[in-house]
Amino acid sequence: MMSRRIHAMVLAGLLTGVSTIGAALPPPLPPLTESEVALKPAASRFTVDRAEHDFGTILDNEPKEVVFHFTNTGVEPLIIGEVKSTCGCTVPELVKKIYQPGEQGEVIVRYNPHGKRGNDARSVTLETNDSTQPSVKLNIKAHVKQLVVFEPTLLQFGQVDKGKGKTMEFYVAGRTEDFQVTLATTTMPDVFTVELGQTEVREIGIDKEQLRATRLIIKLREDAPVGMHTAELTMRTNDGRAPVERTQVLSQVLGDIQVTPPRISLGRIERGQSFTREFRVQSRSGQPFHISQIEARDTTADVSFEFMPEDAKNPTSWKVVMSGRAHPQERRILGQLLIRTDVRSEETIEVRYNGFINVGTEPGN
Template sequence: MVRCAVPILVAWLAASASAQFLTPTTPTKAPERPGTSPGLPGFGPAMVQPRIEFDRLEHAFGSIYDTAPVEATFTFTNRGGGILKVTNLHGSCGCTVPALAKTEYAPGETGTIRVAFNPHGRKGPQQTTVTVTTNQESNPISVLTVKSEVLKIVDFDPAYGAFGQLNRGEPKTMTINVIGRTPDFEATGATGLDERYFDVSIGKTEGYTDAAGTAFRRTPITITFKGTAPIGFLNQALSVRTNDERPSAQLVTLNVMAQVMSSLAPNPQAVSLGIATVGGPVKGEFRVDSRLGQTFTIKKIEAIINNVDPNHPTAFPEPVAFSWAPANVKLPRDKPAPGYTISYAGVAPTKRGQLRGEFVVQTDIPDEPELRIPMFGNIMQSANAPGTPPTPLKSGEVILTPAPGQPK
C-alpha cells in the first residue's frame, strides 16, 4: 500500500499543474489616459490627438512691384484622431492674416490660411512669417514663411539725399535720379525743401538699360545746398510728382539730410564732469579748435545748468573759474590762435543727482558768435566738509550761472 502512494501523488500534482496552466485568466485592465483608446491587445493604446499637416511651409512670390498687396493660400489637414483647434494666427511686420471662418477641424478635415503681404515702402529681398498655434500636443506651433523680391515702381538713385557734413557758407550740389519702370515715365515736379537753404531743378528724362538688361527711364534732379543754413542738423523731405497714375507712384518722397558744422570743433564733443562728491571739487579741461585752421579770439565763457527737476542739481554753490590759452604753447597768449585749451574749476552742487548743462564759448567769428558744448556729470555721496572755492585762474574768470528762470 505504501509503495503505490508515491506514483499516485505525483500523478495528482501533475494533473493539478496542467489544469492550472490551461485555465484562462482575466487580464488586468490598464487605466486609460485622456485622448487615448484601448486599442488592440499587444499593440498599445492608439493615440487620438490632433495633428496638423500643411501642404507646404514656405511660399515664394518671386519679383513683385511695391504697388499692391499679394496673397498666398496655405492648405492644412488634420491627420490626427482628435479635434484640431487653431487657437492663434500671428503675422510678422507687413504680413496680415484674416480670421479663419472656423477654428475647429475634425479628423481628416481640411482648412486654409490666406496670407496677404503688403510690399509698400519696401525694397529688395523680403521674408515675413505667420505663426500658427494649435492644440497639437507634440508641436503646437507651426511657422509659415513668405518670401519675395520687391521692386519699387518708382525709385531714387541714390536712395537718400545725404549731403553729410557741410561747412557753413560753403555751397554743395548733388544729383538724384528718379527712376521709373513704365515706358513713358517722367518726373514732373519737385517741392518741399526750404528755399532759404536749397535750390532744386529737374532735368530731362531719358531711357537707359541696367547691367541685367532691364530697361528704365530716369529723370535727374539737382539739389544745391546754398550754404546759408544755421549750424545744426537738417532733415527735410523732397516731394517728387510723376506721371505714373498709380497712387503709390504719383507722389514719392526723398529724404534730404545735412549737418551744418560750426567752424569750431570742441574736443571732446561733450564734456564729462565725472562723478563728483557733494560740495567737493570739480575741475578739468577741454579744447576748442578751428576746423578750418583760422585764428579766432575767445571773448567770454558761460556755463548754463539746464536741469529743471528740483530733485537734481540746478546750480553751483560757488563761482567756477575759467582760463584759456593757445593750445599751441609756442603761440603768444595775447594773440588770436587757431585753437585753445580751456580749464575750469569749481565746487560741486550741494544736491545729489545728474547734472546737465552747457559750456557756451563766445568768440569773434562772424555769424558764429557762440559755440555750445554739452556738459554732464553725476553728484554722488555727501562730503564731510563743504567744498573750498577754487583759486581764480590767470586768464578771464566767468561765473557759472543757472539758466534763466532757475533758482540761483
C-alpha cells in the same frame, strides 16, 4: 513529528518565495518603430498643404495675398493659439481657433511690399496643441521691384565746411514709357535747392534695369547755416500710380564751433530714471570763445545744464554736463539744444538729442 513536518513545509514555502522574488524580471518592451509611430493616431495633428509660397517678382505698390489650407488629421480637437508674423508688412488671418478631427481650415496671409526692395522673405508662426509640431511656421517670399526707383537711395551730403556748399545728382526713374518728374521742392529752400534736369533712359537700381529717369540737381547752399539739416524732398510725377514721391536730404554744415558728439544719444532709460550726459563744444581753429547760455526745446523731458571752459585762461573748449528726467508718460525723449556763443555767424549752435524709455517699468527715484 507533526511539528517538524509543518516547520519543514513553512521553510520550503519561504525558500520558494525567496527564489521567486530573486528571479530575473521579464525584458522591457522594445520601443516603437518609426512605422508604428506613424500608424499611431496623434491626439491632434496640424497638416498643411504647403509651408511656403513664392509670390515671384512683384512691384512695391502691389499688395499680395495667399491662402494656406490645413486639416486636423488627429483624433482630438486641434487648438491654434497665438498667431504672429515677423513684420507688420505681413498680416495673418485665421477664422477660428478650434478645429474638430477631420475638419479643414485656412490661414490667409496678406503681404504689403511697400518700402521693400530686392529679395524679401517673411514668415507667420502658429502655436498649436499638436505635440508633434507645437510651433508651425508658414513662409512667404518675393522679389520686390520699386514702382519708382531712386539713385542714390539716400541723399546724404555728409559733413561740409561752412561757406563751401555742395552739389549732388539724384535720379528718379519710373516704369511708364513717358515717365518724368514734373516738379520738385524741398522743405528747407534756405539750405537745399533743387533743379529739374533731363529725362532719359538709363541703367538704374539694384536690378540694373533700363528705365526712364529724370535727373535732379540738389545743392547745399554756400550760405547754409551751421548745424545738422534734414529736409524733405517732394517730387511730383506724371505716373498716376505714384503721383507724389518723397525722400530725405541730410547734411551737417561745419563752422568753427564743433560739438562732439554732433548728436547726443541718451540710449535706453528706465521710466522715471534721471540721466546725465557730457559733451564738448570746441573751436576747430583753436580760437577762444564764450558760451553765454544753453537752452532746450523739449516737451518730453526736464533738462538742465552746467558748462565751463576746460581752460579758463584760454577757453577754446567747453565741457557741458546735461542732466534731466523724462516725463513719466513719455516713451521717447526727443529734443533740441540751442547753444548761445559769441562767435560771429555762429551765435546759435543747434544740437539734437534723443533716447528711448523702457515701457512697463515703474517710475524710479
